Amino acid sequence: MTRDLSITINGEEREFAVAEFRSLLDALRNEIGLTGTKKGCDVGDCGACTVILNGKPVNACLVLAVEADGGAVETIEGLQAAPDKPSPLQESFMVHGGAQCGFCTPGVIMMAKALLDDNPEPSEHDIRFALAGNICRCTGYTKIFDAVRAAADEMRKAPAP
Amino acid sequence: MRRFRYYAPNSLAEASRLLRELGETASLFAGGTDLLVEIREELRTCAHVIDIKKIPDLHELSFDEERGLRVGAQTTAREIEISPVVRTRYPNLASAVAALGSIQVRNRATLVGNICRASPSADTLPPLIADGAVLTIWSEDGERSLPIERFFVGPGRTVLARGEIVAGVTIPPPRPASARIYIKHGRRKAMELATVGVAVSVDRHAGACADVRIALGAVAPTPIRALRAEAALRGNRVTPRLIAEAAEIAMSEATPISNVRASAGYRREMVGVLTRRALEAVTGAPQ
């Protein structure tokens, strides 16, 4: 059975129909066409599908689309400051080599955003702890930690308007 | 079978009725971090998913000195993990929930869900057992209370009758001069299923162990109490030698299996090491 849903996605209210057994991840990728959120395992082990649902980072593969009805979802596509302007966090990943193959990157960045929203001055341990559930197989994490740390510094210097 | 019907009842009564009417292929759905995985990996036949998150009054997380900590069926692991009162009064539970998957998972996973999944290796169970937690079980005939250690029957199996729903769990208030700890053993520092989990809660009195409860995870078909090890300690003055003896006894109480994660022998050995370390930590004994 399909359900009619209304979800605010990256600030825009979207209405669409989706099968009730379908995950939020599949709905975002296949029904809405937001493919920035990746499917690395589909069972909550890798974090590639991390989105922010009602203010909290979750694995979109472990949420049913119907559960998000009436709620708000933020994905990697909504993070840019402007269409041609990456956010400071995204910029930092570019500058510090935080992305290699890029498949884990959207999930890592969304988790890092959730961390910095909560904790603008994270310690090394805080960063590692927050990213514990985001698997990266390319970077060895060093450059990811560099990118998050540098973004935090940058954002504290120039807080978002 | 990945297709299923989805229900979001507004009351426990309605959820209970659905469970009874839809039968064996219906499952309750709270966090979904186990259920959806089991459906996708075809470990569970599930044609009906009953979401309990629309039911009012199941989202409690409160503490008072009289009753202790009360946790509702919708309360997430992450809410418990970051709760200041849990961190100060129940550090064992705080570290157990923090060891469960990732923050993303913990924002969905519920404590009650972790209990009802009845995995022998579930991180939250040993500290709850060691602290004498009590479940509130709802059915159309009313509510009943059940000490958590009598809840589990086997891996994935509990005493719940069809139509019964765990509405919450209550953990008694920590007694003065008590201490508690949970130690998890796994190959990684996070995203790990425990190969062994040991929880120890102790009431101290003048250098002696007035009371103690030791709970072991992942070393038997259900989480278990190390009753004989507890008996060896109870009422006695704590010395390194006594701790070593108790740890030795705890090893003999474990009945682990061998699988891809660890061998039975190694699990049993780790029961000894972890029980000793836990006892040292909670009794302040010299290491």
Add this chain to the structure above:
Amino acid sequence: MNIGLSPAAWKRADADLTIVGRSVKRTDTLEKVTGQARYAGDLALPGMLHGKIKRSTIAHALIKRIDASKALALKGVKAVLTHENVPRVLHYGSPHPRSASVTKDQYILDRKVRYWGEGVAAVAAISEEIAEEALALIEVEYEPLPAVFTLEEAMAEGAPQIHDNGLSGNNVLPTVVVTRGDVEKGFAEADLILEGEYHLGRPTPAYMEPNVCVCRWDGNGKLTVWSSTQTAFMVRGALSEVLGVPLNKVRVIVDHMGGGFGAKQDLFQHEFLCALLARNTARPVRMEFSRKETFLGGRSRHPGVVWLKQGFSKSGAITARQARLTLNSGAYGSHGPGVTNVGTAALTSLYRCENVDLVGRCVYTNSPIAGAFRGYGVVQTYYALDLQMDEAAERLGFDPAEFRLMNAVREGDIAPSNHPIVGHGLEDCIRRGMAETDWPRMRKRARQDGVKRRGWGVGCEMHGSSAYPGIKEQGNAVVKMNEDGTVTLLTGTAGLGTGAHTALSQIVAEEIGVPFESVSVVQGDTDVVPWDIGAFASHTTYMGGRAAQIAAAEVKRQVLDHVAPKLGARPEDCVIRDGIILAVGTNRSISLREAVAPAKGMPAAQLIGVGTYSPRKSYSFAAHFVEVEVDTETGEIAVTQVVPVHEIGRVIHPIAAQGQIEGGIQQGIGHTLSEDYQIDLKTGRSLNPSFVDYKMPLAMDMPPIRTIILETAPDPGGPYGAKGVGEDPIIAIGPAIANAVADAIGVRFRHYPITPEQVRAALRDKKSGAE
């Protein structure tokens, strides 16, 4: 071009470089950090169906009966494929052209099953869920055959033959034999002889993007395949050959891909199945592996065993080296021949020895398929070699790093590829690492006897950029200058995620003399870009970069020929700097933009350079210094810090190069301590096909890494002296860890991964031995 310059000229050239050697913002990462990057699985086409593969639940069997009628009857199912209705063409699972690196032993679907999890049927349906339900409705009746999983079983007298048309005794290839000098003489001269068997686990690449492809046929019978592959042209060739379609009717597109680490050089049944399902249904089909399938149907590093015997003189020289490498290929040959050859030949070098006698074998079993994986046989053999070196140093009373320095391969020594080594890379790495870690002091501190004990270890490696001489490789590039002075590079090399396209753009910008931002890259479309062998063998920057440099130099020549007369100068007296053409020694200059601008709407000139480069080989070097902490009660080993020192010639993009090294270390720590893809040795069933039970070190587990890159031995064959770095880091880290464990607890393990249980058992044995 700066090719073939003397060392002094290198130094002068250094000062002139403005783009090469800088960590410019990678051209591909804006798309990645904004979620705009398109991977094959992101593609959705109108009317697209979803394909799924039914996998065997038995390791070795004949299919007696396969019945798809119930699946076909399920509403929403559009097509089912079994061995009965697909073309039966024997093909290369890893289609490297003109090479003996791979075997021809696979069918799209066969009536024989050779490993647990092999595809036996495929379905296309209107949704993934229906496709999966249909799989369950396909009835397969197996006639079980005796199965063999270990080397011993597969090589035993009378063992079941897994392939009918292979060599006897389940051999994947004829025995590899490499000899130099006289080992008997060498052993006779030895004061110390060490001998040991080193057992190799089964790590897998576990790239983040599961295998996936999308296939569509157009009305003219042309097949377009979007796939996650390192070797687009090889996939095109295989599809053409097996499906009987000419190459101009097959187009393979790879935009971004989510990692491969070597394994995605193979075909994984699904490319063929997806193409056939799309043809049968006349609709596009997407076939995406689950994570579990990515384990089951993927490729691992070759497990196996290395028997190694070496003779040493009291003075610390290696007098003889004898080795027997036996690798477990799993059910198909894949890269078994290449891996066996490279791994065996690698033992001729790293540490000097004039007398070697090496034999390599690779054997079919009913296990998961082993294939190409970063480090390609060298991980296996250098693990054995470097562990035994450590033991020899201890027995002979040398410091382990000093001992390696004494024996390190030198300039002019003959490398495994039969080329002379260029420069002093390995010696430089060892010396620098010793200085950085304060090595002599670290190694001499008192041995601890607490519960947690720390130790330091060193491991070394050298690895070739390019697969020469195993494969005669070729890199190609086309560089076009547009009429506004900007530049477009067409390259066939795949964007694995390493940043290679950025490196190539830097090389082109440097060579022509334009800003980095003026260069854009077109890649990953076999209809558009020049032919390329694929991204592997640490050769992308080395070979593809050199081809791009040659093409860029050609464009520059054309530009100067065209513009010099306008400046009243000869072309050879003009230079291009930052997009400005200057006549040297005059004040005459013109911007590129002006120089090549259209006149009356026509481009000023057609400016296209083509570069083709067939590399020989260069070697990169590394020494890894590692500290571990061992919990003697639980047996847990934690890597607490890593100091990797790499010599990789000219560094094109420092941050990207560091990223390669740090990522390789993550994989190497995993391989050595926790990663092992296991099967049940009775049934062949996979035991841990998930990220929960296949244990890679994650964010909480990774130690601090202090990466040091040296540029002391640039290679004349690479662009600006660049060499490869992709594979190197995964090779040295393993032995460094094992040697650090030996330093910490005095136990020498001879296998990987080293588990906590084994540490505990070894400590118990040691204790009871001491008592």
